[in-house]
Amino acid sequence: MGDGVGLFEEMKGRGLIAQVTDSAIGEMLNSSSLSAYIGFDPTADSLHVGHLVQIFNLKRLQEHGHRPIAVAGGATGLIGDPSGKSEERNLLDGDILAQNLARIEAQLSRFLDFESKTNSALVLNNADWLGRIHLVDFLRDIGKYFSVNQMVAKESVKSRIASRDQGISFTEFTYMLLQSYDFLHLFDNYNCILQMGASDQWGNITSGIELIRKMRQKVAYGLTTPLVLKADGTKFGKSESGTVWIDPDKTSPYQFYQFFLRAEDEVVGSYLRSFTWLGADELGELDLATVREPGKRRAQNALAAAVTDLVHGPEMTRKVKVAAQALFSEDILGLSEEMLALAIEDAPTISIPASSLSDGVALADLLYDAGLAKSKSESRKVIAQGGAYLNNVRVADPDVKVNSGDLIAGGVLLLRRGKKDYVVVRVTT
């Protein structure tokens, strides 16, 4: 699938390379076929948009003839990586971790090709090897190669040690050894010579490379990608309603699409490069469009469509686009029943019994029940401040009764909080 341009140049052009351990990596990626891995710790039951850069990098790797290996951290997830974390983590329960792992493996599988004759992808679980090691063996065989002096100097550890009231537990301190051992294991058993990851993984990656050098007298390589940030420099991946997950049950495709649609002008260009496969010509055009006609948001639209396409498929993308257009249109009441049905098909929905509408439900209660307010207090406040809309019409009285007379086409209510958050209320009999 290589398109003539070398993988390394392509990644570089897209701003996807932060650091490499050796400049030879460029040549290796372009000419030979190698195995490379990225680790994912199953700290939640789904991957989120923050993981997409790495997943897509594996995909790019495979498209250029390399074998991508995704390592799910069944063992390291139990420990917790201190990198980029300002405080000690709570340990995850083993059962929960196992469930998370299964789902994440399934998600990873969607993006990679496992059928290829030449460079089929692999998903491995590091519990398969880390779980078998005996402590004393590990300390003798692996621990011997690690200098605490050097570990302490690593940024991820240093910051925690410097932190006045946090500190770092021995458990998290050892994380680096486990990740290094992963690399060694993959190097030995899968001929994997490259580890990739976000730039906060640099310390962990290089320590794996050192371990391989010391134990095998062989060279392994590392490549990191820049952390994706929001325009204000804060962490990417959270929306107003929390983390943006890949699992459609945790973040609806509609919300997923909206998240990318709302990308700030300053970063939309880099997002397009990280999260889509658009070519240089198109990227250039969109950059220009953002400068010339920012109000049209062409880049944002292209971004949202392309990413939703990759993650949820073209059919879903089409639906959420229609939904967005309809919901943000001026008069929802003017929409045909058919259009409305299509628009709200995949919007978040709650159901209420018809009987409650015949008595009338206070708007404040409805907003709360719909999940648009965390408490009834909040619900009342939002309404009083003019932030609540019933069928796209602002209603500022929290005690106003909503009844069956408010139902619109198809027998639903459209409830909105603020400008962006919609919930469709369906009536059940």
Next chain:
RNA sequence: GGGUCGGUGUCCGAGUGGCCAAAGGAAGCAGACUGUAAAUCUGCCGGCUCAGCCUACGGGGGUUCGAAUCCCUCCCGGCCCA
């Protein structure tokens, strides 16, 4: 183990007997202006059956008319010593 400092709302952080649902900042939410952007401005920002009540300042107990504030005890963390 000893000493010492500390544990306050989502986070940071003031408060050392009543004026404390607790200063200030950040985050977040709503509104205005815009482009479903950014910046800015205004308001909100524990809960509830909301002009009232309930729950809260690490846990438990106590002193007091009254405690985030004082005492006892336990738990947790930092630093120093062993």
